[in-house]
Amino acid sequence: MNSRQIEIFVAVMKAGTISRAAELLGVTQPGVSRTIADLEASVGFLLFDRVRNRIVPTPEGRLLYDEVQAAFRGMDKIRSAAARIRDHGAGQIRVASLSALGSSLVPRAVRRFRDRRPDTAVTLMVLPSRDVRNGVVSGEFDLGLAADEVDVSGLVHQPFVSPRALCAIPLGHPLAEHSLVTPHDLAGLDFVAYVPEDRARQRLDLAIAEAGAAPPRIVVETIYAATVFALISEGVGVGLVSPYAIAGFDQSRIVLRPFEPAVHSKSVLLLPADRPKSQLVRDFIDCLMAER
Known part of the structure; x- marks a missing residue:
């Protein structure tokens, strides 16, 4: 069995006659008949009965045709999937x-x-x-x-x-009166910080050290920006936050002030x-x- 035999078999099933199938395929009628005979020999059963100069699909021939059509539909799905992947990616x-x-x-x-x-x-x-x-x-x-x-x-x-971090301050905190916050302003204050391995935390620590300021009092360390924001909103302490980190949250309970020198969150x-x-x-x- 080969793909050419299947192609001719499908053409005969659709056309209803050997001669019409040959015409559609652009081949000779004896060539179609010979290919159908070869396919029947390959599968081991008759595909068509010859009745009064007409061909009629056998039950086995109809079953095979159904399987071929199902396979073709599967190929169509594969072609459609390939087109979607080509045009739009994997979905x-x-x-x-x-x-x-x-x-x-x-x-x-x-x-x-x-x-x-x-x-x-x-x-x-x-x-x-x-x-x-x-x-x-x-x-x-x-x-x-x-x-x-x-x-x-x-x-x-x-x-x-690489946004410049802002100092986030609980509403009513004395630091909220400042228009600008510096390392010296943080000295001894309760502070919500990222964990020591965080690069932005390291940049803040360096800025405080270079300013010769006393460090703040770290009361909570965490890895999540959302947690830092939530803790500051609850009045646990002040902290540095990325403007991106707070953009999706209610800021009515905090005050934001610039921090100098610049500390970037990259x-x-x-x-x-x-x-x-x-x-x-x-x-x-x-x-x-x-x-x-």
């Missing part, structure tokens, strides 16, 4: 983000992306930066956004955003190094860039 994109961007910038990018790609499903996970990095390396995520302290070896990476865009970017990933990156 799903998996994104991971650090907390500081996961409540504001990234959701806005998802909205923009959904406007462009309404048929594409998006998985968004907000995770610690190390888990974002590991997920991109393992292939669990198509792209990720992480703090700049992560190990970027084995990844394609580029700087993403992030990087991470991509797997072992595979090229799909069109979906390119489109999502375009949406991220548009929302920066």
Whole structure:
């Protein structure tokens, strides 16, 4: 059995006669008859009965035709899927983000992306930066956004955003009377901080040391921007926050003031190094860039 025999068999089934099938295929009638006979010999049963100079499909022939049609429909689905992948990507994109961007910038990018790609499903996970990095390396995520302290070896990476941190102060706190906050203003105050390995925390510690100021009193350390914001809103202490980290939250219970010298909260865009970017990933990156 070969594909040419199947093609001719289908033509005969659709045309109803050997002569009409030969005409449609542009071949001779004896050639069609010979091919059908060869196919019958190959499958081991008759495909057509000859009744009064007419051919009538046998029950076995009809069953085979049904299977062939099902196979053709499967091929059509494969062709359609290939066209969708060519034009739109795989139909799903998996994104991971650090907390500081996961409540504001990234959701806005998802909205923009959904406007462009309404048929594409998006998985968004907000995770610690190390888990974002590991997920991109393992292939669990198509792209990720992480703090700049992560190990970027084995990844394609580029700087993403580097906003200047603001000092967040609980409403009614004495520091809220200041128009500008400096390291000396933080001396001895209850302070909500990121964990010591956080690069923005390290930049703040360096700024305090270089200013010769007494350090604040660290009362809570955490890895999540949303947790820092929530703790400050509850009056636990003051802290430095990225403007991206607080954009999606109610700011009525805090006061924001510039901090001098500048402390930046830097992030990087991470991509797997072992595979090229799909069109979906390119489109999502375009949406991220548009929302920066």
